[in-house]
Amino acid sequence: MWAGSRVVVVVPAWDEAPRIARVLRGMPAWVDHVVVVDDASRDGTAQAALAVEDARVVVERHHRNRGVGAAIATGYRRAASLASGARDAFVVMAGDAQMDPRDLPDVVAPIARGEADYVKGDRFGWGGGSAAMPAARRLGGRLFSWATARAIGVAVSDSQCGYTAIAREACARLDLAALWPRYGYPNDLLSQLALRRLRIVEVPVRAVYADEVSRLKARHTAVIAALVARAWARRVRLGLSQGSVDDGADVGQRVVEVE
Numbered sequence: 001m002w003a004g005s006r007v008v009v010v011v012p013a014w015d016e017a018p019r020i021a022r023v024l025r026g027m028p029a030w031v032d033h034v035v036v037v038d039d040a041s042r043d044g045t046a047q048a049a050l051a052v053e054d055a056r057v058v059v060e061r062h063h064r065n066r067g068v069g070a071a072i073a074t075g076y077r078r079a080a081s082l083a084s085g086a087r088d089a090f091v092v093m094a095g096d097a098q099m100d101p102r103d104l105p106d107v108v109a110p111i112a113r114g115e116a117d118y119v120k121g122d123r124f125g126w127g128g129g130s131a132a133m134p135a136a137r138r139l140g141g142r143l144f145s146w147a148t149a150r151a152i153g154v155a156v157s158d159s160q161c162g163y164t165a166i167a168r169e170a171c172a173r174l175d176l177a178a179l180w181p182r183y184g185y186p187n188d189l190l191s192q193l194a195l196r197r198l199r200i201v202e203v204p205v206r207a208v209y210a211d212e213v214s215r216l217k218a219r220h221t222a223v224i225a226a227l228v229a230r231a232w233a234r235r236v237r238l239g240l241s242q243g244s245v246d247d248g249a250d251v252g253q254r255v256v257e258v259e
Helices: 017-025 046-050 067-083 099-113 133-150 185-195 216-245
Strands: 007-013 033-038 057-062 088-094 117-120 164-169 200-204 257-259
Touching: 007 017, 007 046, 017 033, 017 046, 033 067, 033 200, 046 057, 046 099, 046 133, 046 200, 057 067, 067 088, 067 185, 088 099, 099 117, 099 164, 133 216, 185 216, 185 257
Parallel strands: 007 033, 007 088, 033 057, 057 257, 117 200
Antiparallel strands: 088 164, 117 164
8 A cells, every 4th residue: 555545556468477576576565466467478477477476466367369458458457346445546567577666656656645547657757768768669659759649638758658557536437448459558548548638647767678578560650650640530529528528437266367
């Protein structure tokens, strides 16, 4: 628990057996629950997660690979069953150990204080963070952040950073079933948040690059660009009637199989 808010960390993971234990062992003691979502891994990721023997860890497993966005949606649904407070925080930390647990308090704090509905990590805002990123990612991140901010009408410096936290009450307003399931989900999620006029805050986080395996391909840039264009079209179509967006809730031993 952090400042009165229960904290559930969602860890989407696909073929992360070499790194998942490092992620789980780095969780601070004040994290209440950890939901690992094994997206049909082929390398024993779920077993490696359970081998850590942390009572806070539960594993959800997809029968088929559905993508990181779908894994996060599954994790949010399970998190909603573990925490019931409006200002409880659902944090996303990837299974590839790219997110430093030292930044976790700063990511959670705006949710706990009631200052934000959704918090995004900003790698460009961390001193030296931009220089630590591979050049292609740095350029792509800057470009998509610029485009996403204009598409959703909300200032965003690092749209592609996956280190995030969302308040339980804000999560309940999302249409998780409609969330883009694969690469590009951050842009689609930001669109949903902006249309619902939920408060988005960014905090600086470290950029960590070590032995992770990047699965981002050139073809994904076209998908992300299309999602940004769709976000812009949604906002233009809705105009001043953004409040009409459906705000209905969609939230929902230790290994649960999910179709």
